[in-house]
Amino acid sequence: MKIRLFLAGALLATSALATTVLAKPVVIKFSHVVAENTPKGKMANRFKELVEKRLPGKVEVKVFPSAQLFGDNKVLEAMLLGDVQIAAPSLSKFKRYTKKLQVFDLPFLFNDMQAVEKFQKSPEGLKLLSSMQKKGLQGLGYIHNGLKQLSANTKVKTPADAKNLKFRIMASDVLAAQFQAIDAMPLKKPFSEVFTLLQTKAIDGQENTWSNIYSKKFFEVQPFISETNHGVLDYMVVTSTEFWSELPVDIRAEVKKSLDEAIIYGNKVAAEKAVKDRQRIIDSKRSEVVAISAAERKKWINAMRPVWKKFEKQIGKKLIAAAEASNQ
Numbered sequence: 001m002k003i004r005l006f007l008a009g010a011l012l013a014t015s016a017l018a019t020t021v022l023a024k025p026v027v028i029k030f031s032h033v034v035a036e037n038t039p040k041g042k043m044a045n046r047f048k049e050l051v052e053k054r055l056p057g058k059v060e061v062k063v064f065p066s067a068q069l070f071g072d073n074k075v076l077e078a079m080l081l082g083d084v085q086i087a088a089p090s091l092s093k094f095k096r097y098t099k100k101l102q103v104f105d106l107p108f109l110f111n112d113m114q115a116v117e118k119f120q121k122s123p124e125g126l127k128l129l130s131s132m133q134k135k136g137l138q139g140l141g142y143i144h145n146g147l148k149q150l151s152a153n154t155k156v157k158t159p160a161d162a163k164n165l166k167f168r169i170m171a172s173d174v175l176a177a178q179f180q181a182i183d184a185m186p187l188k189k190p191f192s193e194v195f196t197l198l199q200t201k202a203i204d205g206q207e208n209t210w211s212n213i214y215s216k217k218f219f220e221v222q223p224f225i226s227e228t229n230h231g232v233l234d235y236m237v238v239t240s241t242e243f244w245s246e247l248p249v250d251i252r253a254e255v256k257k258s259l260d261e262a263i264i265y266g267n268k269v270a271a272e273k274a275v276k277d278r279q280r281i282i283d284s285k286r287s288e289v290v291a292i293s294a295a296e297r298k299k300w301i302n303a304m305r306p307v308w309k310k311f312e313k314q315i316g317k318k319l320i321a322a323a324e325a326s327n328q
Helices: 002-023 039-054 072-080 100-105 113-121 123-128 173-180 191-199 210-215 241-246 249-284 294-304 306-310 317-325
Strands: 026-031 059-064 137-152 166-169 185-188 205-209 224-240 288-290
Touching (some): 039 059, 039 137, 039 249, 059 249, 072 137, 072 224, 100 123, 100 173, 100 224, 100 317, 113 123, 113 224, 123 317, 137 210, 137 241, 166 191, 173 185, 173 306, 191 205, 205 210, 205 224, 210 249, 224 241, 224 249, 249 288
Parallel strands (some): 026 059, 166 185, 166 205, 224 288
Antiparallel strands (some): 137 205, 137 224
8 A cells, every 4th residue: 555655656746847847938048249229139139028928937038148148150059059049140150051141242232121121031032041951050030230331441432442451341251252353452350359440440441231330339430431332231040940840839839920020120120220320420420421323333333243253153043143133
C-alpha cells in the first residue's frame, strides 16, 4: 500500500513539475544596435508591447537596444547559437549568408522609397526573406531607414567633384565598387567611428540617410550634403529557422502578426523622421543641402551604372531587373 501511495505521489509530483516547465513563457531576445527613439528602436518596443498583450504569460520579449547584447557583426552568429532570437541588421550585413541581398546596395537602383517598398512586397522581394534558410536564417520583414545622401568637406555636385576624396562606407563590396567607379576612395569603417573621422578630417565624407546624418550630428562636421538619393539603407528583421520552426503554430502566428504591425508602424516613423530631420539640418545652417539637377543626376547614374554589371552574376540578372521594374 505504501509503495502504491509513493508511486502515486511521485507521479503527481512529476506531472506538476512538467506543468510548471510547460508554463514557462517563451523568451524572445530582440537585439539591435540603435537607440530606442529611432524608427527601428520604436518598432522593437512596439513589437514587445503587442506580443505581450496578445500572448500574456506565454511569450516574453526582451529588447536589447544600442548593441547592449550584440553588434551587427556578431548578432547573426549568436542567433545561430541560440543566444538571441530576433535581430534587424542592415541588409549589407548578410553577404556571408547570401549574395542576393547585395541588390539593395546597387547605386541608383530605386528612384524613391515607394519603389523600395514595392519591390520588397513583390514576389521577388518576399522570396529574399527565405534566401538564407539553408544557412539557418529566416527573414521576417524589412525595416526602412531611407535613401542615402552624400556629405563631404567640399561641394559635390557631379562625380568629377568626388575624385580622390575618401568616403566611409559599410563593409560592402558593392559600395566599395560604387565609389571606385567615380575615382573616389572607399574606406570600410565602423559606424561608431564616423563622427570622429569626419571631425578630424581623417576622411572627406560619408554616405547616409537624413535620420542618421542628423541623429549622429554628422551635419555639424560636414559643410555640404548633396541630395543624391543614390542608394537605400534598410534592415531585415531576421530569426533562426530552428527557433521559428519550433514555435507552436498558434504562438508563431501571433508573433508574426505583431511583428508585421510593428514594422508598419516603424516604417511610418522612418518616413516622417526623414522629412523632419532633413528640415532640421537645413534650419541649423550648419551644413548646406546641395540640390542635384536632373542633368547632374544623369552623370552620376552613367558613372555608377557599370557596378550593376559587375555584380550581376552574384545577385542575379532577373532579380536586378525585378528591382528596377519597381520604379514603374
